[in-house]
Amino acid sequence: MSTPDVDGMLAEQLLRLTRRLHRIQKQQLEPIGITPAQARLLRALTLYDTPPRMTDLATRLEVVPRAVTTLVDSLEASGWVRRAPDRTNRRVTRIELTDTGRATLRALRGARRSAAEDVLAPLTAEQREVLGGLLSTLVDGATERPC
Numbered sequence: 001m002s003t004p005d006v007d008g009m010l011a012e013q014l015l016r017l018t019r020r021l022h023r024i025q026k027q028q029l030e031p032i033g034i035t036p037a038q039a040r041l042l043r044a045l046t047l048y049d050t051p052p053r054m055t056d057l058a059t060r061l062e063v064v065p066r067a068v069t070t071l072v073d074s075l076e077a078s079g080w081v082r083r084a085p086d087r088t089n090r091r092v093t094r095i096e097l098t099d100t101g102r103a104t105l106r107a108l109r110g111a112r113r114s115a116a117e118d119v120l121a122p123l124t125a126e127q128r129e130v131l132g133g134l135l136s137t138l139v140d141g142a143t144e145r146p147c
Contacts, residue, residue, distance in 0.1 A: 017119070020119065021115065021119055022036065024115040024118050024119060025111070025112065025115045027115075028111035028112070028114055028115045029108070029111055032104065032107050032108065032111060033078070034078075034080075034104065034108070037071055038071055038074060038075055038080075039108050040061065041057060041061065041068070041071045041072070041075065042075065042080060042081070042097070042101060042104065042105055042108065043105070043108070044057055044060050044061055045057075045081070045095060045096075045097050045101075046097070046105065047060070050094070051084060051094035051095055051096040051097075052094065052095060053086075053092055053093065053094060053095070054068045054069060054072060054093070054095060055068075057072075057095065072095055075101070078100075079098055079100045079101075080097070080098060080100055080101035080104050081095050081096060081097055081098060081101055082095075082096050082098055083095060083096075084096050
């Protein structure tokens with residue numbers, strides 16, 4: 001009689017949950033007119049004290065710089081971000097949120113909250129608290145905290 005692969009089953013459940021969260025989030029973002037990748041970059045901008053360079057964003061998002069350029073191009077076309085020259089080094093370009101981008105971030109927070117409520121609905125408050133603690137343990141075990 002073989003023993004069940006508990007770790008493998010947990011990994012599969014986490015992957016299924018991640019896919020479900022992604023699907024729900026995508027549905028929530030669609031009315032806003034933004035993709036999950038664009039939303040992630042907008043959220044990343046809020047983590048900096050001063051507007052970051054594209055290379056800073058690429059590092060934080062764990063993507064190649066070219067991917068950030070494409071995302072910034074689309075966000076800039078939508079009026080959510082703008083490229084701004086660095087005040088001390090004219091060769092450096094910084095990425096700033098616009099007022100429209102800040103308003104979009106507020107809408108994104110609502111969409112994320114709604115998506116989380118959909119997923120967490122079957123859990124009691126106590127179960128949510130336990131899950132939060134377990135997820136924090138898993139996330140904190142990572143070497144870096146991406147967005």
